[in-house]
Amino acid sequence: MESRNTQLAVGLFVIIGILALLFLGLRAANTSAVTSGETYRLYAKFDNIGGLKERSPVKVGGVVVGRVSRITLSGEYYEPLVEMTISATYNKFPDTSSVSILTSGLLGEQYIGLNPGFIDETVEMLQDGDQIYDTKSALVLEDLIGQFLFSQGND
Amino acid sequence: MLDRIAALGRVTLDTVAGAGAALLMLLKALIGKPNVRKSWPLLMQQMYAVGVLSLIIIVVSGLFIGMVLGLQGYNILVDFGAEQSLGPMVALSLLRELGPVVTALLFAGRAGSSLTAEIGLMKATEQLSSLEMMGVDPLRRVIAPRFWAGFYSMPLLALVFSAVGIFGGYLVGVRWLGVDEGAFWSVMQANVEWGQDIVNGIIKSLVFAFVVTWIALHKGYSCTPTSVGISRATTSTVVTASLAVLGLDFVLTALMFG
The missing domain is CATH 1.20.5 (Single alpha-helices involved in coiled-coils or other helix-helix interfaces)
Structure with missing residues (x-):
């Protein structure tokens, strides 16, 4: 017993x-099943990715729709190429969409903001493996200060 | 001068021989044809002694450590207006470090010392020799179930520790100090990764379980069979196991999160 x-x-x-x-x-x-389950990949080239890392979120209007899966340098000019894995639930982005690298809060992590573009008859939807050409790089503080000083000098 | 060098050599040889003996003991105890019908009740008995009876100290210390983390974290974070980050701070420090490490330290003190003392006393009272006389392998009969019991128990204990600790942090942070409840959980969920944090914490506690149980069993099995020897072996178990856990924790953390 x-x-x-x-x-x-x-x-x-x-x-x-x-x-x-x-x-x-x-x-x-x-x-939460953002990167598990069905996904597809999109690519984007930036001039400067700042502090973006693999697994950084991709957001549309603040909602996480995917993650950065790989960051490589591509082309003969060595431009950063970012591979994003997007949940297949959100598969209707037009190819006029733009991506920018944003910072959450003043000191927060950097993430990719995806802005869906306009849709008309000539616009196609982004498919797996497509590249988004309308990109905006990360803000680098040193560059900003440099520009500021330069514009001060001109006055 | 020559005596000194000889002493150094003796210490080195003893250390190497001890490590070899410990490894041999473990291999002999664990490798062999498993006999489920015989070893299952033994394992259950040891799981009870090593795991279930350690549950209370784990739950109580987990609760208090979580509450202290909540209190200290709140006091620091509120200066930056970042008290909503209390959730991930409590959860990450528990899952990554405090859960596995403190559980292993408590386990070494609570269960490891008793394993050493038990086996040391068995040796001192010739019970191990008697088993051998009866044709029962004491390594398979005495060491193996205790080893597996420790190896299975500690990760479970560490998980309980982390869960209770997070609850303690919740009690202090949300119920007492008034951090927003929704933010506490959602910011925690946004920052804690299943693979990176929880699985790595479990791997850590598996490594600690292996090391602590092994050290405790070997110290008991190889102790001098006198009352002084047993007392020394018990002390040495707690000291060696704690140091091994803390040292290994640094190495594992550097590998996992470095």
Whole structure:
């Protein structure tokens, strides 16, 4: 009988452990299915990506629709090429859309803001592997200060 | 001068021999044909002694550490108007560091010392030799179930520790100090990654479980079979296991998050 009680206690212990794992997984961590499930890839070339990293979010109007999956240098001019993995739920972006690298808050992480463009008969929808040409690079503080000083000097 | 060099050589040889003996003990205990029908009740018994009975100290210390994190984190973050980051601060420090490490330290003190003392006393009272006389391999019968019990228990304990700690941080941060409840959980969810944080924390606690249980068992198995020897072995278990955990934690953190 004692052995049965022992087994019962150990069984409860294991259940408590698994419940803790479930609590951590569901309540504390983001398992939201943005990059799991069906996805497709878009590319964008920037002059400067600033502090963008792999796994940085891609947002439309503040809503996360995907993540940066790879950052490489491409072409003979070594321009940064960013590969974005977008959830297939959002697959109706026109090819007039633009992307810009933005910062969340004053000191926050950098992310990619995707602005859907206009739609008419000549505009096609972005497919897997397409590139977005209308891009705006990250703001680099040193460049801004440089421009500011330069414009001061002209006055 | 020559004596000094000889002493250094002796220490080195003893250390290497000890490490080899510990490895051999573990290999002999674990490698072999498993006999589920016989070893299952033994494992259950040890899981109870090592895991279930450690649950209370883990839950209580997890709750308090989470509450302290909530309080200290709030006091610092509120200066920057960033008290909504309390959730990820509590969750990340628990999942990445405090959960696995503090659990391993408590486990070394609570369960490791008792494993060493138990096996040391078995050795001192010739129980291990008697088992061998009866044709029972003491490594398979005594060491193996205790090792697996420790190895399975500690990750579960670490998960419970982290979960209870996050709850403690929630109690202090949200219920007492008035951080917004929605922000507490949603900012936490935005910053805690399943693979990066939770899985790495579990890997850490598996490594610690392996090391702490192994050290405890080997210290007991190789102790001098006298009362002084057992007391020394028990102390040495807690000291060595704690140092090993803290040192390994640095290495693992550098590998995982560096």
